[in-house]
Amino acid sequence: MDIGWEDFRWERLADGVGRRRLPVWDATVGLVVGEEGVLLYDTGSTLREGAELRSQIQAMTGRRVTHIALSHPHFDHVLGSAVFSGARVYGAVGVDRVLRADREGLRLDAVRQGVSEHDAVEAVDVLVLPHHLVSGEWTLDLGGRQVLLANVGPGHTGHDLAVLVPGSPEVVFCGDLVEESGEPQAGPDAIPSRWPAALDRLMALGGEEAVYVPGHGAVVDAAFVRTQRDELARRFAVS
DSSP: OOOOGGGGTOEEEETTEEEEEOTTTOBEEEEEEOSSOEEEEOOOSSHHHHHHHHHHHHHHHSSOOOEEEOOSSOHHHHTTGGGSTTOEEEEETTHHHHHHHTHHHHHHHHHHTTOOHHHHHHHHHTOOOOSEEESSEEEEEOSSOEEEEEEOOSSSSSOOEEEEEOSSSOEEEEEEEEESSSSOOOOTTOOGGGHHHHHHHHHHHHOTTOEEEEEESSOBOHHHHHHHHHHHHHHTTOO
């Protein structure tokens, strides 16, 4: 499964597994390619960004995205979803209610962070809600490759979904539960008291030798995740 990741500004993490750091907010999207299915982890901050990802993935793999996993309900991770026609969308239990009830908040947050009003309205108007909600763990068979979707939150938000890709090395897509390019951001929807436990669950999923992919920033190892876990526990006075 030899894909020319670098030609499209993607970083290869393992065989058939890669990620791209998107401009402006440095948000990560992940890609897992099986023999029959293609999973995209997060979809970018606008329909235009999602369409660029769609074109790149089709050029790299000759395939369409069949599955989407949304890490959490923030604009820079979900607003590109509508361009992936026919893809089955997965999210943590409850994320559908958040996205349905707070479309105006999502639009306002995107505009406050620099998305144009037109792009924000356009993406929110056609926002795709998850078709499948993960309460614990959900295994997807992509054909010759299985991936595990894990509801490891709450933490960064009330609805944090991670993805474990078995292999050598194992790859864990963490969403914004882990950030490398800056201090983890705890907005009004964060649940700080539960965040360290969410990182414990992440490390239990991947183990010591896994590659951990933050929602923003460079790929890290288990030691980085453990250090960030302890810093968050001190920051929020959690044992």
